[in-house]
Amino acid sequence: MSRELSGRWLRRLIVVAYLLLLILWPTWYVVKNTFAGGFSAFWDILQMPEVQSALEVTVRISVIAVLINVVFGVWVSMVIVRFRFPGRRVLSALIDLPLSVSPVVVGLALMLVYSPAYGWFGKPLSSAGIQIVFATPGMVLATCFVTLPLVVREVVPVLEELGEDQEEAARSLGAGTWQTFWRITVPSIRWALIYGLVLSLARALGEFGAVKVVSSRIAGQSMTATTLVEARSQFAPHEAYALSFLLAFAGVVCLVIVALLRAQATRSLGEKS
């Protein structure tokens, strides 16, 4: 074998061995451990009230957070791209901040503002009977915080690319702001918005650290799927694995959807040009 050929296969071997050991083997192990007792055992675990409650809490919080994110994300993207105002650069830099902050720091930050014991707003809010942390609003805030950049990062470049010609044309033909937005802007950013939404959803379903800090973690009531995985990992590993499998499966489905949509978008772009 020539040196070039053996070098090529050596590189390939390193890549495959590293990915097998680090990524594929663990992923396969989640599936294997989940179905070690057969499908019916897995199904029985999913019927347990605490497991169902955890899934419900996770889905509820993720859906609320993602919806808020989509509305706010489009809003902020429009403001950043379409208008010039002081602080615009700072705002667009700050939007990315949540990506590089530890989830525990996110939790701490929210606690310092909304904790009923020592938070800036937490004390007055709790005497008014409004609870933010250790309740659903706090968990939604934590999830919104960590998923915040995902929609904006997808939508901003598309809006920039798009320019304003079509919107101006619509306006000059007498369309109102609202009509222009729904008829022109939304259809143009549709795909970016869907990517952002799916990526946010994947991140929201799997969020652990930030939500853990701001939730009361009562099983069957305020525990999310990820916090229940932690709680059950030692004494009820089958439950932990069943939930893990569902979370991993949802995450992989989200990513595959994004990959397929992107592939299709590039293909249709190629046909156009």
Add this chain to the structure above:
Amino acid sequence: MSARRLNRGAGLGLGIAMIWFSLLVLLPLAAIIVKAAGGGASTFGHILTESETRDALLLTVKVSILVTVLNMVLGTLIAWELVRGKATGARGAGRVAEWVWGKVRVVIDLVIDIPFALPTIVAGLVLLSLYGPHSPLGLHWAPTTQKAILVAIAFVTLPFVVRTVQPVLEELDTDVEDAAASLGAGRLTILRRIVLPALLPAIFAGASLSFARGLSEYGSLVLLSSNSPHRTETVSVRLFAFIEQSNTASAAALATILLVVALLAIVVLDLVQRRVASHE
């Protein structure tokens, strides 16, 4: 592009967006800085003289650096194999092997994103099964060794360098490389003088993402590491303990240090990258 100044309606929209952004991100992060500053220099001094916290910081920085270097090398290699890994002109058995490799590459491209899809707590759970007391490979690294922490951080940060280098490599024109080869440059020379300089900005961009993520990782370490002070406790785990004890002054000080280290890393990596780029 003709961007407009704010009119009244848009001003209102901006206002509402800013209120939400402030309540969600700005005020909470400001609260950390205010809290940390409120304790004065003594809180920081106290935190840094506390040997548990110092060791947690050192361990976290050490592991993040190691993993980042690993990612820069292997991540670039993986991206290279994904984009340029196709060999042409193979014959016979070689052609079959190349066909199989083509399919493997499609799978690898999907596999790279798995760490983004898998919740961190799930990664921790499964890595504990694989590298823990019942390790099928006999690698009993978790939960008592720092090697287990290294594996977890390597797992969660894998996609960063690959996904920043890959698009740059795809855009890179092979004409320059062909020209260099026709002028008699060897493969190593081409790699060192043409390909690597073009990839460096992307490699360093991926590296700073990877380092920041390594510093802040929490979810995958909760189960995987025994989190015993001095040996296997990382900053985020220690930070969580401070919050649980309602020790907000120490928590805020440590969080501030973490933010500063992350910021420093971004600046340093940017400087190094400029330095290296200007030398080429």
